[in-house]
Amino acid sequence: MPGKAAARRTVLKGAALAGTAGLGAAACSTESDLGHAENPTPTAPVDLGDASAVPAGSAKLFREQRLLVACSQDGKYSALSAQCTHAGCVLDKIEGDEANCPCHGSRFNVVNGAAIEGPASVPLPKVPVRVENGKLIAGPKA
Template identity: 30%
Template sequence: MTSASLESGAGPARRTVVAAAGATGLTLVMAACGSDSDSGSSDSAGGTDVQGDGASTGGGSGGGENAAAGGTVLAKTSEIPEGGGKIFKGQGVVVTQPTAGQFKAFSSTCTHQGCAVGSVSDGAIVCPCHNSRFSVADGEVQGGPATRPLPAKNITVSGDQITLA
């Protein structure tokens, strides 16, 4: 039997097996990077300065609809740590409180390769895929490989509620 007949008759070619393994690995990585639901993790990013007007709109926190404001209620202001933030995976947003009473919101999708940011610590929103870091104050890149800031999102603060506009 020649080597050519051995390669063509026994099963898939080596190239086919290697390509399939690579595709499977890529699929797993992509699934891990972007399809989580809101689990209330402590990551967040912010972008829009909003000051509360002291008027409570009622209702709870954590993703309900706010009929008065026309948006999704994300959290109570007390749930966002000063100097840190909270990631809302289901809404694709991270809310931060850079200084007392100042709330910002940013996209929770890293601008490097589209992974979901994973945590907020030491004044930075951190992407777990390649360790890009973004400022909780303005979403600007603090450390790469990302080169673009996180896009700002619109939120409103009314009383003690933060709503995605």
């Protein structure tokens, strides 16, 4: 039968593991001026650079800004949050018309944000985007 010291070690190990698990979850959902993890829409206009960086019929990840921008064949831009709706991790790559989450393997459609493969089941939120003076601007108007 274990003594008090063994039982105490078990409790301390459990507390340490719980603390580590909490840190891992926090790392997946950080906050910035681009909005909160629960609402990843930018709270101020975000200049994404030259609109030509996203040619017609393609999509591009702006990982630092946590945004995904697509341009249809007819030149219309759409933007989505690039934060996975499962755990808040930032998408890491685009393959064809799907974007990948590196944390748990969720995949999303780059045009409409639909969750194609889980564990995510909620689509990526839409983000307003426009072209001003040849630059892509995401978020609300100033």
